[in-house]
Amino acid sequence: MDFNKKLFPILTLIVVLPLSALTSNISIVDAQNFVIPEEKPTISTTGSAEKEIPSDESRISLAVENTNANPNTARKNNADKMNAILDVLRQAGLTDENITTSDFQITPNYDYENNNYDRIISYTALNKIELKTSANANISKFIDLAVNNGANRVENIDFVISKKTLDENNMALLKEAFRNAKEKAEILAAEGNFTISGVKKIDTSSQAGYTPPTYFYDNYAGDAAEKIPTPSTQIIPQKNKITVTLPVVFYIDNQTG
DSSP, X not given: XXXXXXXXXXXXXXXXXXXXXXXXXXXHHHHOOOOXXXXXXXXXXXXXXXXXXXOOEEEEEEEEEEEESSHHHHHHHHHHHHHHHHHXXXXXXXXXXXXXXXXXXXXXXXXXXXXXXXXXXXEEEEEXXXXXXXXXXXXXXXXXXHHHTTOOEEEEEEEEOOHHHHHHHHHHHHHHHHHHHHHHHHHHHHHHTEEEEEEEEEOTTSOOBOOOOEEEOSOOOOXXXXXXXXXXXXXXXXXXXXXXXXXXXXXXXXXXX
């Protein structure tokens, strides 16, 4: 009994101490004064700018395609024609920097006509190259040379703007787009009796965009009949329109007096 009487005060002390500490912390929290600043009013506008500039690069997709019962023969026939095409293009001034292989494949053809889907009757070989040149180059000449030497597919011609030219024009258009966004905000400020006091946010994620014109050719044959003298293929580059949009959020203040 004496032992229990001595232990009881110790247990009571252990329980009381955390409660008193908690009470002390609560009083400190209650004493603190939290102030949330009022959000400053804003106005959002979107500036835009555009410019039409000529293309400075062209990309021409040429291909040789033939079908043979023997896959190796189909491959060899394509290789012979493609070598002849590359030779005349290099003689015309193009280099390995201008010419790249964009696709090569040999695919089996099945006897679909007789519903014999497991029987291979032939193989089609495809060799495709892309020519990258200046838009001011003699594109018509390259196409005619390729067709007269075995190219039987001229799939498309893209007139594009080089990254260097695009970046240079994009910087100037960004400035113009910002001025346009600010001008819109100032017009609204005059009508709404408030002032523009700063910039909160500019969204530069909107990139300069343009859609290059594309010319498509379907089954442009390059057999012997095409090798007779004919008028040169007329290719006329078009201009591209670059557009920049720039969302801007401005801080505003109400006018007094």
